[in-house]
Amino acid sequence: MLITCPYCGPRDVIEFNYQGDGNRQRPQLASQDLDAWNAYVYDRLNPAGDHNEIWQHSGGCRAHLRVVRNTLTHEISSVAFARGDHKAAMRHKAEGKS
């Protein structure tokens, strides 16, 4: 399986480290909503088909990537930097939204 890193180009899967389900939403650190924390830690969509997941190019540029991969065929339909998500979340926070 090849993953096309947006920075390094197509690379063998052995250069990457799988970080799991990318759909999970971590609650705000101060949150005391136990159900939300439990869902974040333990519950998975586990789809047979397109799966939104996080990989790190640990054997390359070390960027975290958001990958959409089909779990039946291993076909990858999109790869993007995951840090875009992070920046959006920080912006969201800076603008005072919860």
Next chain:
Amino acid sequence: MAEYSAFSLLKNALTGNRDWKPAWRKPDPKASYDVIVIGGGGHGLSTAYYLAKEHGITNVAVLEKGWLGSGNVGRNTTAVRSNYLLPANTRFYEHSMKLWENLSHDLNYNVMFSQRGCLNLAHTPAQLDDFARRGNAMRHLGVDAELMTTAEIARLIPALDVSGTARFPIIGGLMQPRAGTARHDAVAWGYARGADRRGVDIIENCEVTGFLRDGDRVTGVSTSRGEIRAKKVAVAVAGSTGRVMQLADIGTMPIESHVLQAFVTESLKPFVDTVLTFGMGHFYMSQSDKGGLVYGGDLDGYNSYAQRGSLPIVDEVMSEMLALFPGLARVRMLRSWGGLCDMSMDGSPIITTGPLPGMYLNCGWCYGGFKATPASGWCFAWTIAKDEPHDFNAPFTLDRFHRGLVIDDKGQGATPRLH
């Protein structure tokens, strides 16, 4: 249906083997049953068998999407052991071991259970200490375990590289002498025949496409062969748990499906007569009665429903084998295959009532489901018949994750690919 015995073998041999009957019928589904078991693998079939045998519930259907035993019961590396650390796991798997020890007689079907022992190799003093602790925990609960020295291991397995210059020198090991292997297909066939003889309908090529509901309550299933109603619907579908639960509108589960590969070499003369595990990676091996070395390693490491593996793991598993047995460098691998593993969040299974009324759930076997086949069915049948768990499976609930009662034998946390 005739008993299998030395006498019936002889009689049929003398009459040209023309009178053997099929081991199970091929019935059409009835309109309704007392219990439907979804999944005709080892666990589904053993559940049906023990429902009939232990609880007298014989109006049961086992629904299988493909053919009987086409999933993990025919894809695993056949090891049977009960060498766990945590009491909940040890008690459950030891119950399974005791059922294994009498299984061929119980089923009147030779499952070729061979108690050849399972040896975990240690490569560091800390690891050997950890094994001593686990061995003590096992013996505390009445399970057999013995620490072995390198010299004893070298006598047991002469081909093993026990030299100090090995990449990961072996400094000892933990042996469970009563562990071993069984013929995996025979386990599926034996349970199927045993259940069928007690009146269970085993319905192959019957895919469940949805659940029939009355409010929250599950009242049956819709299938590729029509609607079937049942008072109780039990789900035992291993790697397909997520897909089947989504048919019941349960969107998330504490389960990820991963692929695990297994391999077999060409046949060799007797080479290793125990089940062996490598301690500095993830590798396990035994030799089949036919002579092939049967072995495997880690999961591919990312969610998969593909039932086939990728090359990096093939490479890793072979290098681990050669680290232990340099002499196998020129042995040819004949086949490799993959199976779907329902990896739970703590590495332990789920055998429970619910999560919906009228539904029962058996899943989360990670890649240790084969050895659990007898106890899984035995406990699941108890849970279905009595609407409450047996002591053996009471800890294996679905809500234990949210209640902080995880059973994490390996201490890996909620990272399913590492269990």
